[in-house]
Amino acid sequence: MLRSGLYSLAAVGLALSVGVIGIVNFAHGEFLMLGAYLGYWLYVSYGIDPVAAIPLGAAAVFALGAVVYRSAIQRVLRAPELNQMLLTFGVSIFLQNLAIILWSGDPRVASVSYKAQAVSVGPFTVGLPQLVVFAIAMTLTLGLYTVLGRTRIGKAMRAVAQNRLGAGLIGIEVERVYLLAFGISTALAGMAGLMITLQLSVSPFIGLLYTLKAFAIIVIAGLGNINGVIYASLVLGLSEAVVEFYVPQGGGWSEGVFFLLILLVLVVRPRGLFR
Amino acid sequence: MIPRRAVSAVLPAVLLAAAVAFPFWADRAQPYYLQIAINIAIFAVLALSWDLLARTGQLSLAHAAFYGLGAYASAMLTLRARVPVPVAILAGGVFAVALAAGLGVLTLRLRGIYFAIATLAFSETLRVITNQLRFTGAATGLVVPPLLGGARVAQYLVILAVLLLMVLVSWLVNRSRWHFAFTAIRANEEVAASMGVDVVRYKVLAFMISAFFAGVAGAYYGHVFLFISPIEVYSLAVSVGALVAPIFGGLYTTLGPVIGAIVLRAGEEVLRSTIGGGYLIIYGLILAAVILYMPRGLLGIWAAIVGRRRPS
Numbered sequence: 001m002l003r004s005g006l007y008s009l010a011a012v013g014l015a016l017s018v019g020v021i022g023i024v025n026f027a028h029g030e031f032l033m034l035g036a037y038l039g040y041w042l043y044v045s046y047g048i049d050p051v052a053a054i055p056l057g058a059a060a061v062f063a064l065g066a067v068v069y070r071s072a073i074q075r076v077l078r079a080p081e082l083n084q085m086l087l088t089f090g091v092s093i094f095l096q097n098l099a100i101i102l103w104s105g106d107p108r109v110a111s112v113s114y115k116a117q118a119v120s121v122g123p124f125t126v127g128l129p130q131l132v133v134f135a136i137a138m139t140l141t142l143g144l145y146t147v148l149g150r151t152r153i154g155k156a157m158r159a160v161a162q163n164r165l166g167a168g169l170i171g172i173e174v175e176r177v178y179l180l181a182f183g184i185s186t187a188l189a190g191m192a193g194l195m196i197t198l199q200l201s202v203s204p205f206i207g208l209l210y211t212l213k214a215f216a217i218i219v220i221a222g223l224g225n226i227n228g229v230i231y232a233s234l235v236l237g238l239s240e241a242v243v244e245f246y247v248p249q250g251g252g253w254s255e256g257v258f259f260l261l262i263l264l265v266l267v268v269r270p271r272g273l274f275r
Numbered sequence: 276m277i278p279r280r281a282v283s284a285v286l287p288a289v290l291l292a293a294a295v296a297f298p299f300w301a302d303r304a305q306p307y308y309l310q311i312a313i314n315i316a317i318f319a320v321l322a323l324s325w326d327l328l329a330r331t332g333q334l335s336l337a338h339a340a341f342y343g344l345g346a347y348a349s350a351m352l353t354l355r356a357r358v359p360v361p362v363a364i365l366a367g368g369v370f371a372v373a374l375a376a377g378l379g380v381l382t383l384r385l386r387g388i389y390f391a392i393a394t395l396a397f398s399e400t401l402r403v404i405t406n407q408l409r410f411t412g413a414a415t416g417l418v419v420p421p422l423l424g425g426a427r428v429a430q431y432l433v434i435l436a437v438l439l440l441m442v443l444v445s446w447l448v449n450r451s452r453w454h455f456a457f458t459a460i461r462a463n464e465e466v467a468a469s470m471g472v473d474v475v476r477y478k479v480l481a482f483m484i485s486a487f488f489a490g491v492a493g494a495y496y497g498h499v500f501l502f503i504s505p506i507e508v509y510s511l512a513v514s515v516g517a518l519v520a521p522i523f524g525g526l527y528t529t530l531g532p533v534i535g536a537i538v539l540r541a542g543e544e545v546l547r548s549t550i551g552g553g554y555l556i557i558y559g560l561i562l563a564a565v566i567l568y569m570p571r572g573l574l575g576i577w578a579a580i581v582g583r584r585r586p587s
Contacts, residue, residue: 024388259403266392
């Protein structure tokens with residue numbers, strides 16, 4: 001269940017990009033992967049704990065996201081949906097293979113000192129890293145909700161999401177809001193990546209997996225519905241845990257759970273469960 | 276000046292003759308080239324089958340599913356039921372068609388991005404299932420009996436024939452009333468339906484034809500390279516390749532996907548030996564570049580060059 005926290009952090013950025021800009025970013029997981037590598041290198045080279053690296057990592061991935069937005073995404077904003085999708089798909093393949101060329105395909109593990117520690121929460125015993133990740137992920141996700149709900153820029157984003165033209169007419173700089181939203185979206189992915197460094201191994205291939213899981217979540221929540229992401233993450237996290245626990249050899253089967261959920265939701269209720 | 280009509284009649288015949296004669300030379304001189312040619316032909320069949328489906332506006336990320344299912348169905352039939360290899364390859368295509376009919380009906384209502392995500396999910400689900408079942412050899416994969424006793428030249432001619440059939444189907448589709456039906460559906464489904472196009476029928480039919488060729492390509496692949504595993508035949512690289520080649524070559528045409536497949540596979544062969552692991556990076560770059568700068572692919576560029584020289 002605790003992994004739902006990580007899931008929601010990974011997915012909420014994608015939901016932001018879909019909801020505000022209307023871009024379904026297939027490269028979302030690749031930003032997460034890059035964040036994870038950043039966390040790994042910072043830890044191995046400078047001994048910086050992934051948790052402490054969050055501000056730095058977020059800034060770095062934000063900058064990269066802004067570059068990708070300016071150089072590619074911005075040009076297809078008015079293009080057909082499929083072109084947008086294919087473009088981000090291209091970016092995704094590019095980043096993934098760049099990582100393979102730079103750092104090889106082998107998984108790497110950063111062993112933080114408290115990796116194996118466990119704490120008792122009520123009747124349950126959970127790993128300390130997992131708990132930390134859950135707490136941080138939830139804080140960041142809820143933080144995003146607060147930003148969207150309370151601040152000027154958050155309100156501007158919601159306005160643009162609702163009506164691009166109207167928002168432009170009342171003096172919101174739509175282009176800047178898009179840039180910001182995309183940057184924040186990728187930065188959230190980057191932070192989720194740092195959290196992965198804390199508990200799992202890093203490889204160039206994790207990006208796609210998280211892109212797909214994030215897709216599953218936002219499809220369950222309803223495309224563009226940012227508020228449903230937390231519930232949808234719970235649905236995914238819990239169903240995976242149930243499969244792992246009750247099905248023989250569940251570890252392997254649980255990989256298929258999110259795909260099945262996507263298929264089911266899309267076929268039965270394409271607008272999502274939580275709206 | 277040679278008349279244009281003569282060129283367009285003679286050129287295909289010359290190319291065909293070269294393609295048929297090629298293995299007899301390559302088998303003796305450069306067996307490695309024959310291998311590459313087989314690879315290219317498989318890839319071209321897959322790319323063209325993808326394009327056929329895309330013409331109805333259904334952008335599939337599930338071609339690995341049909342490819343993989345074809346490979347596995349055919350392998351299982353030869354291994355467990357002792358079915359002769361050529362029959363099994365055809366059966367692989369038929370299995371893929373059955374699967375496509377089911378998936379096609381399920382995803383009928385889904386458009387654009389939803390369709391793409393659903394097909395990707397579907398293809399990955401198949402991979403996970405195959406990876407888990409002991410019946411299909413699980414993650415280890417299967418050793419598959421060879422087609423035609425492993426005679427490379429004959430094998431090449433088989434896939435060439437499949438490719439020609441695929442080209443013929445694609446050409447016929449683009450020359451017949453189907454072309455208008457497909458284009459109408461792609462442009463606007465509601466309008467197409469209100470003009471009397473049987474949207475459901477065409478969409479599912481396109482799905483089934485496309486899946487048949489993808490399934491046959493996958494089955495053939497297994498019996499030529501003699502080993503299949505879930506991570507390989509169901510890999511995303513298969514689906515990505517199937518869509519990058521047509522987009523690169525020129526969407527919704529017969530020639531485009533074939534040219535795209537040839538250029539990409541040949542380029543890939545060079546890259547694989549020079550930069551190794553991350554050679555797929557080129558797919559990413561090409562995809563992004565084509566979308567941003569050359570929306571009609573290589574054929575579009577060709578048309579622009581020819582058009583400039585000969586203003587009409």
